[in-house]
Amino acid sequence: MNSLEQLTSKSAATQTHEATTANLYWHGGKVTRSQKEANQGHRAAVVWFTGLSGAGKSTLANDLESILYRRGVRTVVLDGDNIRHGLCSDLGFGATDRHENLRRVGEVCKLFVEAGVIVLAAFISPFRVDRERVRGMVPHGDFIEVHVNCPLEVCENRDPKGIYRRVRSGEILEFTGISSPYEAPINPELRIDTNKLSCQASTQNVLDYLAQRGVL
């Protein structure tokens, strides 16, 4: 059954033809991403925030969304909160599942980009291979990697949810930056040092970059 759902969904063009033949009126054609972008006055893109826990990824993503919302820009924030509890609630935390988690996130990014939306994705995403895979899922130039950089000591000091404390007490065994590696981006589109910049300056840096790249 389902192997055919694909085929069926591809049949719009043919159906259009058949329907026309039968004197029915079908619009048929799909609305493309560029049409949507033209309509709304900005491009779609994936802005991918990667960095240690506590570096400020989600805050930065949500802050940007607030600003872009006021400008009428279409955005979505994707983070562990809405992914791990929903789309990836069936996944565990072993190596395979962690890769699968980010693969699915990448596929969702693709759907949003195709719909003309700017994705603000906030994931620790410690491994280069996973980030590069997501980059490869969207058209060239549409993946903007933002390294939300902050020294471990500062992140640990912020420790907003007491996670680092639980790591140090041995309650959590594996944690990025401590017992598990974080592979910093080698050549990210943007690097934001959240221990040096205010949030205003941090978001402004991203906004400037998006404007410079013609996304906004």
Next chain:
Amino acid sequence: MNSLEQLTSKSAATQTHEATTANLYWHGGKVTRSQKEANQGHRAAVVWFTGLSGAGKSTLANDLESILYRRGVRTVVLDGDNIRHGLCSDLGFGATDRHENLRRVGEVCKLFVEAGVIVLAAFISPFRVDRERVRGMVPHGDFIEVHVNCPLEVCENRDPKGIYRRVRSGEILEFTGISSPYEAPINPELRIDTNKLSCQASTQNVLDYLAQRGVL
């Protein structure tokens, strides 16, 4: 690491507080779905087209998107084409995988609805239990089930991709409506008889319903 990504992503509020304390300026708060809806002048919803292969689900979804695009309405079309080749490319066609396929589609619907977008979902989705599960994933009233109804003989006669022919020749063993059941919606929000209505009338019916429900 990843068990904590969830926690980290929830830490925005706390970080906001800490940052404020440090005389930094963080906007913090998330932009809600209702704010997005208010900004764009229409509500979000899931319009779920279910029906036999060849009944016209994808055509109807794409046709509606064309019309809504011209009205500046934010939409996305989800169908087997962009789901089975991407997000669910790891899934097979056994019973478990078919349920998982629609569970993920439901989760993606949720993300788009949260982002203020009207989802036009075209899936055979033959089983009530799967459709009801998706209904349960979005806020009450936001799931609009449209039964794209068309007699099997008509679908088989249209057979745009020659699928039914392959079923009849025995090349395809299991197919909805022939060797596998299609559980028609008992009380769908809308029923469109595509063998009786023109496409114009069909799309108009959906548009009228969306207006009546206050989505548009």
